[in-house]
Every structure is written in structure tokens, then in C-alpha cells.
Amino acid sequence: MRALGNSVWVMSDTPRRKIPEAALGRLPIYLRILTDLIVNETSQVSSEQLADLAAVNAAKVRKDLSYLGTYGTRGVGYDVQYLTYQIQRELGLNQSWPVVIVGAGNLGQALANFSGITERGFHVVGIVDKDTSKLETVVGGVRVKHADELSQIVQSKNVSIGIIATPADHAQDAADSLVKAGVGSIMNFAPIVLNVPAGVNVRKVDLALELQILSYYEQCRHEGRGIGSTGDHSDSVSA
Amino acid sequence: MRALGNSVWVMSDTPRRKIPEAALGRLPIYLRILTDLIVNETSQVSSEQLADLAAVNAAKVRKDLSYLGTYGTRGVGYDVQYLTYQIQRELGLNQSWPVVIVGAGNLGQALANFSGITERGFHVVGIVDKDTSKLETVVGGVRVKHADELSQIVQSKNVSIGIIATPADHAQDAADSLVKAGVGSIMNFAPIVLNVPAGVNVRKVDLALELQILSYYEQCRHEGRGIGSTGDHSDSVSA
DNA sequence: TGATGTGAACCCATTCACAGCC
DNA sequence: GGCTGTGAATGGGTTCACATCA
Numbered sequence: 001m002r003a004l005g006n007s008v009w010v011m012s013d014t015p016r017r018k019i020p021e022a023a024l025g026r027l028p029i030y031l032r033i034l035t036d037l038i039v040n041e042t043s044q045v046s047s048e049q050l051a052d053l054a055a056v057n058a059a060k061v062r063k064d065l066s067y068l069g070t071y072g073t074r075g076v077g078y079d080v081q082y083l084t085y086q087i088q089r090e091l092g093l094n095q096s097w098p099v100v101i102v103g104a105g106n107l108g109q110a111l112a113n114f115s116g117i118t119e120r121g122f123h124v125v126g127i128v129d130k131d132t133s134k135l136e137t138v139v140g141g142v143r144v145k146h147a148d149e150l151s152q153i154v155q156s157k158n159v160s161i162g163i164i165a166t167p168a169d170h171a172q173d174a175a176d177s178l179v180k181a182g183v184g185s186i187m188n189f190a191p192i193v194l195n196v197p198a199g200v201n202v203r204k205v206d207l208a209l210e211l212q213i214l215s216y217y218e219q220c221r222h223e224g225r226g227i228g229s230t231g232d233h234s235d236s237v238s239a
Numbered sequence: 240m241r242a243l244g245n246s247v248w249v250m251s252d253t254p255r256r257k258i259p260e261a262a263l264g265r266l267p268i269y270l271r272i273l274t275d276l277i278v279n280e281t282s283q284v285s286s287e288q289l290a291d292l293a294a295v296n297a298a299k300v301r302k303d304l305s306y307l308g309t310y311g312t313r314g315v316g317y318d319v320q321y322l323t324y325q326i327q328r329e330l331g332l333n334q335s336w337p338v339v340i341v342g343a344g345n346l347g348q349a350l351a352n353f354s355g356i357t358e359r360g361f362h363v364v365g366i367v368d369k370d371t372s373k374l375e376t377v378v379g380g381v382r383v384k385h386a387d388e389l390s391q392i393v394q395s396k397n398v399s400i401g402i403i404a405t406p407a408d409h410a411q412d413a414a415d416s417l418v419k420a421g422v423g424s425i426m427n428f429a430p431i432v433l434n435v436p437a438g439v440n441v442r443k444v445d446l447a448l449e450l451q452i453l454s455y456y457e458q459c460r461h462e463g464r465g466i467g468s469t470g471d472h473s474d475s476v477s478a
Numbered sequence: 479t480g481a482t483g484t485g486a487a488c489c490c491a492t493t494c495a496c497a498g499c500c
Numbered sequence: 501g502g503c504t505g506t507g508a509a510t511g512g513g514t515t516c517a518c519a520t521c522a
Contacts, residue, residue, distance in 0.1 A: 019455070022491060028451040032430060046503065057434050058503095059493055066505055074504045075500040091451050092458030101449075110349060116430065116447040118322045121454070161450070184460050185262075185453040191271060191355065193294050200455045203449045207426075208355040209267040210442045211338075211400070212330050214424040215360070216263060217440045218399045219331030221423050261513060285481065297481095298515055305483055311484040454504045 004044045019090070023064040027087050029054050030061070034084040046077035093121045098161045099182070102174040103166035104137075104144045107189055111165055112140030124163070126153040130170065147177065153182035163236035175202075258292040258329070266326050268293050268301070273323040285316035329454055332360045339398045339422070341413040342405035343368035343376075343383045346428055351379030361400070364391040369409065386416065394419035402426045403433075414441075 019027070033053045037045060047065070049204045051058040065071065065078070068090050072078045088094050099117070101108050104127050111117065112124050122192070137144050145153065151160065162178040164171050164186060171190030178186055185201040188194055194202050197208055255416065258266070272292045276284060286304070290297040304310065304317070307329050311317045327333050338356070341345050343366050346393055351363050367386045376383050384392065392398065401417040403410050403425060410429030417425055424440040427433055430448070433441050 006334050018459070024452055024455060027455075028445075028448040029432060031451070032448075033432070048503085053432065055434070057493075060491090061493095062493080062504060063506080070505065072504050073500065074498070075502050077503065090455065091455040093451060095458075097450075097454055097457065106349065110345065111446075114446065117450065120447050121453065122450055130266060159451050162458070185457050187449055187453060193268060193272070193292065195294070202451060205444060205446065205449060206267075207350075208354065208359050208446065210272075210426055210444060211336075211356065211361055212267040212270070212332060212359065213263055214259070214426060214440060214442060215336055216266075216329065218258070218336065218424050219334075221399070228486070239395040259513070287481085296515075298517095299513090301482065302484080309483065313480050314480045315522070316481065475522080 018194055019067045026054065026060075026064055027091060030064070031084065031091070031093075034080055034087070038084065043080055044077045046228045047072075050078070067070050073183040079147045090195050091228055095121065097122050097161055098157045098159045099123070099124040099152065099154055099161040099163055100128070100157070100178075101163045102128055102147070102178065103164065103170070104131070104134045104139060104149065105165065105167070108163075108165035109139045111163060111189075112142060114140075125157040125159060128152075128153070134225065147174075151181040154178070155185055159183060159186070161185045164190055164194075166190055168192045204227075254342075258306045262402055263287050265293065265295065265299075265303055266330060269303070270323065270326045270330070273326070275321055276319045277323065282319050283316045284319050284322075286311075289317070299448075321417075334360065336361050336400055337364040337396045337398045338362070338400040338402055339365040339367070339396070339417075340402045340404055341367055341386070341389065341417065342403065342409070343352065343370070343373045344376060344404065344406070346379045347402075347404035348438040350402060351381060353379075363399060365389075367392070389416050390420040395419070395421055398422060400424045400426070402428070407431045423473055 030050060033050060034045070041072075047058040047061040049093060051061045054061065062072075065083070068086055071083055071086050099122050101111055101124060104112075108127060108129070112127055117124065124140055124142050126145060127142050128145050128150045129135070130147045131147065134144050135146055137235055154162075159181075162174075162183040162185070163177070164174045166174050168190045171192050172186065172194060175188070175194045175196055176188075179196055179200055184196065185197070186196065186203070188202055188204045192205050193204075196202055248349055271294060273284070279472075280375040286297040286300040292301045293300065301311075309327055310322055310325050319474045324442060331359070338361050340363055347366060348366070351366055356363060361382050363379055365384060366381050367384050367389045368374070369386045371385065372384050374385055393401075398420075399422055401413075401424070403413045403417070404414050407429045410427065410431050411433060412437060413429075414427070414435055418435055418439055423438070424441070425433065425435065427441055427443045428445075430445050435441055
């Protein structure tokens with residue numbers, strides 16, 4: 001059931017080597033930039049240009065892309081379309097991943113309706129909640145089911161990615177259920193550290209946590225005196 | 240209880256040295272755990288316990304905490320209350336940071352109403368939008384103002400943290416306005432890379448990006464054959 | 479005894495610099 | 501000439517292991 005009719009090029013012996021975590025985290029950024037370039041009808045791009053647009057340096061771009069294979073042309077740059085395709089393929093975005101959302105509260109509903117999910121090869125095949133009052137309401141085109149049905153949904157729809165959008169005090173239960181049902185990757189919006197078996201992937205999105213980091217930086221800035229403008233007005237993308 | 244009772248601890252000669260980025264990112268996690276421990280009426284905690292709860296190892300916890308100063312007791316562990324206080328102080332959470340939200344769409348409104356913001360020393364002092372139809376509606380207790388008033392709000396309320404919740408195509412404008420108005424840190428929910436002057440802090444929250452990373456891992460898993468249970472059932476907290 | 483705090487070793491990520499190819 | 505791809509060098513982060521101290 002490897003859907004999607006086999007593509008033309010792909011690779012002879014797909015290396016399928018592990019891409020370093022740090023580089024992996026930047027691939028989606030490059031991808032988004034490349035997509036914009038396509039809209040702009042730009043067909044070639046150099047590592048230097050990509051680097052500027054991604055606010056990193058050119059060596060990093062080249063190194064990152066080199067993990068995928070050698071898809072550039074020396075003296076020229078990268079073909080935007082081709083590179084786009086290769087990154088998508090590497091990330092597994094040429095197939096459509098079913099995801100299930102646990103928690104049909106404000107956040108869960110927002111996520112189910114979030115176009116960013118469906119636009120990129122993901123589609124929500126289920127939303128569950130413990131609260132029976134929410135059952136059978138339709139959110140983002142999907143009917144809310146009871147949490148007890150989670151396992152059945154995961155298995156029948158072959159779900160391998162779960163999103164936890166429950167309150168903190170139910171998040172671990174949600175994770176346990178997801179893992180038991182066979183999900184291999186979890187995106188966690190609850191502000192707790194999930195305890196999962198080795199091999200299960202968790203990514204955490206935590207607004208308050210990020211804000212606290214900004215708070216630290218702002219405190220440093222203020223203590224360093226001079227809340228006002230620093231006079232530093234270079235707008236190069238260094239960072 | 241003995242902590243922060245008698246004297247005005249704190250400073251002495253606070254080095255205010257830069258905490259390494261990686262360690263900084265974990266402090267809010269420890270903080271959240273410590274808060275839970277307080278609720279649980281736990282008064283002492285060892286690096287080992289903290290490590291388990293945070294899903295990292297004990298050496299990392301100790302090293303991270305050592306950047307703050309030496310607040311533990313050898314042979315005993317850390318006093319939960321005291322350590323909590325010290326982390327909060329270090330992160331600047333003992334003051335209340337005014338933040339401004341740019342974009343009063345679904346996301347902006349959700350953020351304005353998000354309790355996680357106000358619960359931790361942040362408070363929304365302004366929401367602006369370009370869309371005049373949204374003006375003067377009240378969201379999260381704050382009246383939506385026109386984007387033109389952003390600068391005035393930032394300056395009158397001494398805002399140093401801005402949140403960008405606009406569509407992608409307005410995000411750079413929003414960032415420019417924020418920076419020009421004097422904001423030093425930006426949390427960006429728009430799926431683009433912001434171009435800001437050096438010295439301005441940006442943190443990006445991007446759901447689609449995170450999902451794409453999970454997609455990669457799932458693809459690896461599936462290719463490595465065996466979608467089903469890996470048999471790997473250790474539930475130790477190793478990542 | 480038991481757990482912290484920390485140099486030292488190790489490992490991964492970033493950057494440099496240049497060989498190789500267009 | 502210009503730009504990629506990549507070993508080598510550098511730097512930062514993690515882990516180890518143990519001296520240190522309540």
C-alpha cells in the first residue's frame with residue numbers, strides 16, 4: 001500500500017541514513033522557503049540565498065542538504081523544484097499521514113480546523129474526548145468520539161501520529177492510550193513531560209515555556225541597562 | 240519555609256552570566272515540575288528525581304542548576320521552594336511582563352484568552368489588528384486596537400515582548416513594527432522566518448514544522464519495517 | 479553515607495576552507 | 501569564475517567520574 005504511484009527519479013539505493021536532529025529541524029524551514037520560491041517562479045537558488053532566507057549561514061545549508069544526497073550543481077546552485085521534491089520525499093511528505101487528536105476542547109478544535117495540518121499531507125481522521133457532552137459534535141469535518149474508541153480508530157485508520165490536546169492532568173493517560181494503540185509519534189500540547197517507552201517520539205509545543213525563555217532574555221537586556229533602543233540597527237540576518 | 244523568610248537573599252553578587260541556551264530551555268521544565276512538587280507537598284528533591292520527572296539524566300540536571308548558583312545541599316538534594324524561587328528569579332518571572340499581541344484572528348484571540356500566559360507573570364496589555372472590522376471588540380479582557388496604535392501601546396505600557404499571530408504575509412510587517420516600537424523579544428506563530436536586527440530575540444512556534452519532523456521519524460520507522468509493536472517495552476524515561 | 483558540584487572526556491553540531499566540478 | 505560538497509577544525513553540550521561536603 002505504498003501509495004502514490006512510483007515517481008520517476010527518486011534514488012537508486014536510498015541511503016535512508018539518519019539525518020542529525022539539528023539538521024532535520026531545519027529541513028521544514030528550507031522547504032517552506034522553497035515553496036515560496038516556486039510561487040515566485042524562481043527556479044534556481046544558491047546556498048547563500050537559501051541561508052539568507054532561513055537566517056542561517058551558507059555552510060550550514062550546504063551541510064544540511066548534503067545529508068539528503070548531492071542534489072546541487074556546482075557553480076550553479078540548487079534546482080528549486082527538484083530540491084523541494086527531495087526534501088519532501090525525505091521527510092515523508094509525499095504520503096498522507098493520518099493523525100488523531102486527543103482532546104476536543106478549544107485547542108483540539110482549533111487544531112482540527114487548522115489548515116496548516118491538512119495543507120501538508122496530514123489529515124485528521126479522528127478526535128476523541130472523555131467528556132461525553134462533546135460526543136458526536138463535528139469538528140473540522142470529523143465527528144468527536146469517546147476516548148474509549150481511540151484504540152479502534154488508531155488501528156482501523158492506521159494512525160501513527162497522535163496529538164495530545166488535553167488538559168495537563170489527562171495528558172499522560174492520553175499518551176499511554178496512544179502508545180498502547182500503536183502510535184509511534186506524539187505531538188504534545190499539554191504542559192507536562194510525557195513518560196513514554198523508548199522508541200516513541202514526542203515533540204512538545206509549550207507556549208508558556210517559550211515565553212519564559214523570552215522573559216529571561218528580556219531580564220538580561222534590562223539589567224544590562226538601557227531598555228530603550230540599543231542603537232544597533234543593522235538589519236543583516238546574522239543573529 | 241526557611242527559604243525567603245528572614246533576609247533579602249537574592250543578589251549578593253549575582254553574576255548574571257549567560258546561561259547556555261540548551262540549559263535555559265530546560266529551566267522552565269524543571270520549574271513546572273517543581274511547582275507540581277509543591278502542590279504535592281514535597282519539600283526536598285534530588286537531581287535524580289528531578290531528572291526522572293523531566294526525562295533527562297541527573298548529571299544534566301545538576302549542571303543546569305549549577306549555572307544558577309549552588310543552591311543544593313550535598314547529601315540531601317534541593318529544597319523545592321527555594322529552588323523554585325531561584326529559577327523564577329533567574330528567568331525573570333518574579334516580575335510581570337506586559338506583552339502585546341499582533342493579529343486578532345482565531346489564534347490571536349485564543350492566545351489572549353489563554354490562561355497559561357497570565358498564570359505565569361505575563362499579561363496581555365494590547366491586541367492590534369489591521370482589519371478594521373475587529374476594532375474595539377474585546378478579547379481576553381483587552382480591546383482590539385488598530386495596528387497603527389501598536390507603537391503607542393508598546394511605549395506607553397513598556398512592552399518588551401510581542402507575539403505575532405498574523406497570517407504569514409503580514410508577519411514581517413508585524414515584526415518590523417514591533418522592533419521599531421522598541422520590543423526586544425518576539426514570539427512568532429507565523430510560518431515564516433522573520434528578519435530582525437541583531438539583538439532582537441525571536442522564538443518560533445510552528446505546528447506544521449513540528450509535524451513534518453514527526454513525519455520523517457514515522458517514515459523511518461515504517462521503512463525499517465514493522466509498523467507494529469517493536470517489542471521494545473522498557474518504559475524507563477530515557478528519551 | 480549520600481548527593482551535590484565540577485573538571486575532564488566525549489560527542490554532536492557548526493563553521494572554516496578548499497578541492498572538485500560546472 | 502562561481503558554487504557545491506566535504507574533510508578538518510572549532511565550539512558547545514552532554515556525560516562521566518570523583519572530590520567535596522552536609
